[in-house]
Amino acid sequence: MDIEELIKSIAIEVLSKMKRRVLLFITGGSVNIKEVFIALRENSMIQYSIVMSDAALNVIPKEYIESIDGKLINEKSEMTKEISKADLIVIPVLTRNTLSKISNGISDNLVTLGISEAIMMNKKIVAVKDSFDPNNSVNIYLGYTRNKAYNEMLLKYLKVLEDMGIEFVNAEQLKDKINDFFNFNIETKKNNKVVKKIFSGVLTLEDILCIEGKLEELCIKKGTTISPLALDYVSNNKIKICYVEEKE
Known part of the structure; x- marks a missing residue:
């Protein structure tokens, strides 16, 4: 091995160790998912592991998952290890169904079980709310927000999870939220010059x-x-x- 190849191999090894670990729990929503996955793939300093629901496997385009170059997890034991190791948990697509389940303590699949475990471990969790949010313009346009009582139920579930420590953002806020968490942004709030x-x-x-x-x-x-x-x-x-x- 010549000196250039040696330096390159060392650099690759160092970079892999410096990457931040983010575990994604993805459910089968479709609102603003293109914007979500663009945000996820824009930072090469992040190493993704991915847990997907059965619905997500059918709904989320395969090329979106491939674009973030993450490791798919299908086993409970491996998932629990990844939750422990993760610097950050992100739920980039959260449906009404999964929102309702985890806010009521229901763990009936790998995704709901994993999110529940992350909550119990007090991990930092960021969730994108576009797929269920009754105030989202897409949901309003599709006519899914006309029942006031149903909207209030969803917002109550959101509040339950906020009280457990989950932070909710819109799709357009996801990139900055991740960058802020890892201090990737060089722009400070005190000085915008x-x-x-x-x-x-x-x-x-x-x-x-x-x-x-x-x-x-x-x-x-x-x-x-x-x-x-x-x-x-x-x-x-x-x-x-x-x-x-x-x-x-």
């Missing part, structure tokens, strides 16, 4: 994350070495790179 930074020497991910404000452009002196993690971050956040000449 746009900044331009010039680097030389060795540029690491830590250097970028220490910058206050929204970094839109990296100016790098020729000869600067960019670490693999920093390069991934720049790519994922669409940060422009420009190269500048070293002044005499």
